Amino acid sequence: MTFSPQLEARFDKLLKSYPPGRQRSAMIPMLLYAQDELGCVSGDLVEEVARRVGVTALEVHEVLSYYSMLRSRPLGRHHVQVCTNISCLLRGGDKLWEHACRKLGIGNKETTADGRISIEEVECMGACSWAPAVQVNYDFHHDMTPAKLDELLDGLRKKP
Amino acid sequence: MLYNEPSPLETKVLSRRFGNPDSATLAGYLRTEGYQGFAKAAGMTPGAIVDEVKASNLRGRGGAGFPTGLKWSFVPRNSPKPKYIVVNGDESEPGTCKDRLLIENDPHQLIEGVLIAGLAVDAHAGYVYIRGEYRYLIDVMEKAIAEAYQGGWLGRNIQGTGFDFDLYTHSGAGAYECGEESALLESLEGKRGIPRIRPPFPAVVGAFQCPTVLNNVETFCAVPAILRDGGAAFAALGVPRAGGTRMTCLTGHVNKPGVYELRLGFPVNRMLEEVGGGIRHGKKLKAFIPGGSSCPVLTAAELDGAAMDYDSMAARKTMLGSGGVIVMDEDTCMVKAALRIMRFYAHESCGWCIPCREGTTWLKKILTRFHEGGGVRSDIDLIGDLAKNMLGRTFCPLGDAAAMPTISIVEKFRHEFEDHLNGRPCPYENSSQAVGA
Numbered sequence: 210m211t212f213s214p215q216l217e218a219r220f221d222k223l224l225k226s227y228p229p230g231r232q233r234s235a236m237i238p239m240l241l242y243a244q245d246e247l248g249c250v251s252g253d254l255v256e257e258v259a260r261r262v263g264v265t266a267l268e269v270h271e272v273l274s275y276y277s278m279l280r281s282r283p284l285g286r287h288h289v290q291v292c293t294n295i296s297c298l299l300r301g302g303d304k305l306w307e308h309a310c311r312k313l314g315i316g317n318k319e320t321t322a323d324g325r326i327s328i329e330e331v332e333c334m335g336a337c338s339w340a341p342a343v344q345v346n347y348d349f350h351h352d353m354t355p356a357k358l359d360e361l362l363d364g365l366r367k368k369p
Numbered sequence: 370m371l372y373n374e375p376s377p378l379e380t381k382v383l384s385r386r387f388g389n390p391d392s393a394t395l396a397g398y399l400r401t402e403g404y405q406g407f408a409k410a411a412g413m414t415p416g417a418i419v420d421e422v423k424a425s426n427l428r429g430r431g432g433a434g435f436p437t438g439l440k441w442s443f444v445p446r447n448s449p450k451p452k453y454i455v456v457n458g459d460e461s462e463p464g465t466c467k468d469r470l471l472i473e474n475d476p477h478q479l480i481e482g483v484l485i486a487g488l489a490v491d492a493h494a495g496y497v498y499i500r501g502e503y504r505y506l507i508d509v510m511e512k513a514i515a516e517a518y519q520g521g522w523l524g525r526n527i528q529g530t531g532f533d534f535d536l537y538t539h540s541g542a543g544a545y546e547c548g549e550e551s552a553l554l555e556s557l558e559g560k561r562g563i564p565r566i567r568p569p570f571p572a573v574v575g576a577f578q579c580p581t582v583l584n585n586v587e588t589f590c591a592v593p594a595i596l597r598d599g600g601a602a603f604a605a606l607g608v609p610r611a612g613g614t615r616m617t618c619l620t621g622h623v624n625k626p627g628v629y630e631l632r633l634g635f636p637v638n639r640m641l642e643e644v645g646g647g648i649r650h651g652k653k654l655k656a657f658i659p660g661g662s663s664c665p666v667l668t669a670a671e672l673d674g675a676a677m678d679y680d681s682m683a684a685r686k687t688m689l690g691s692g693g694v695i696v697m698d699e700d701t702c703m704v705k706a707a708l709r710i711m712r713f714y715a716h717e718s719c720g721w722c723i724p725c726r727e728g729t730t731w732l733k734k735i736l737t738r739f740h741e742g743g744g745v746r747s748d749i750d751l752i753g754d755l756a757k758n759m760l761g762r763t764f765c766p767l768g769d770a771a772a773m774p775t776i777s778i779v780e781k782f783r784h785e786f787e788d789h790l791n792g793r794p795c796p797y798e799n800s801s802q803a804v805g806a
Binding site: 226227228231233234235236237238240241242245262264271272275276277278279293294295296298299300332333334335336337338339340344347351 | 372373451460461462463464465466468469494496500501502503504505537539540541542543544545556557558559560561562577618619620621622626627628662693695696697701705706709710713716717719
């Protein structure tokens, strides 16, 4: 597989970050950074990462199935994650989540027909003092309300 | 960036640079007494550095509160193996969002803390493990690391001291369990985050089977001030058995939620009323969690005379925990709170230990049915019994973390469970939990 020069540089740096013989350590960051570029962790990517860190594809699959951010199928270009854990719940995170589902007409880990937006109900994302919080890909949106979420989703629909 | 207004009641030690436009840069750090703790430590023996940290009464800020100096002293001095410093930046305990601010606003403070730990135990490499969701912090950290290399604060012969140190970032990919130290080490080694059997503890057999100092972000961030101003000065900020300040995350039903740096031993009532601006909408307090969702819940009455201190919380059979304060007002449904907390632990249980894997799953099912009105009276004891049978029966504390809040909610809010009986819908629903209200 070929990757962008930026990703290749990142891989090189990662593989040099661990003690000799411990290149397997690079696996999880490699999978996540590659997923960011490719949209998901495909079977080919599993094979490629396995080859580069010197383990079997099965050992990569073991890791892939454990970490909640790694996925083997693509989601929307803008992945909207709504936290409903306790601190967000107390400030309306659950209502915000229901609002997002209704507005987009899709459910948990589903994607709109145009492939633009997917939604996920997630666990604590570390924005508890500025709750309820939403993450779009890696961008945080704090102190959300249904009106602010509408604005955010409308913006994402127009975004390239 | 800061996401809430600071409070005049804060004691700013770790957050002293927050708000400076250049707080995350090497120039901004050096201008404000940055790396002076390292300079001092470089002239001390490793034993003297550990003694200074012991004198500060610094206790681990991740949640367990273990004395940091003591932890460092467990690293075998004469081991022929390389030693490592690992920073736990997997901040995932519900209610906790402080490490994020420390890295975002002052990454060099973390680097300096790691360097001092390196001097103390003769380690020459370290890893900053950051949860995957905090992607932007990987960039912040890498930028600071690059600047530190350029300025001669990382790499070979740091500032002419003869001390070498390399620091790397490492991303997680979504797993609460990886905040547990031994699971974090598994994750660092490219494996599923399942706990290791201890002993041996990481101080002896840690990263890559080598002696390792593993502390929370906030713990390392406290170290530069301790070396710079002395352990005694840091200890004096707190209470007799716990020194310094806590980055305290006020969350839930307060008027001014936010992250505030408060002295150890700060009175709870002043924290809620004066720092947090009181309970939202003039409501009364119903329940209080001192430090993340793993802690047993306290009632308003139990908070009489309580302080944000390990001993004060232990006397009330709960824990100071991670600094994530969760405040619930009189309209909160405690069955719903117990259910949401259990849903989290069921989702995050790694499945390694059966009492945790099965216990969290069944408790989630029973609490879901109960909250929906399908409960029977015997369920109330069943929930408590199931949770009690998880206590102390797992390799890592996740089982206890799921059990403790549940047991406390069943014991202290039993009448709320009874209110859900006989097929009645949740009597508390739609009261205070309206969005943006």
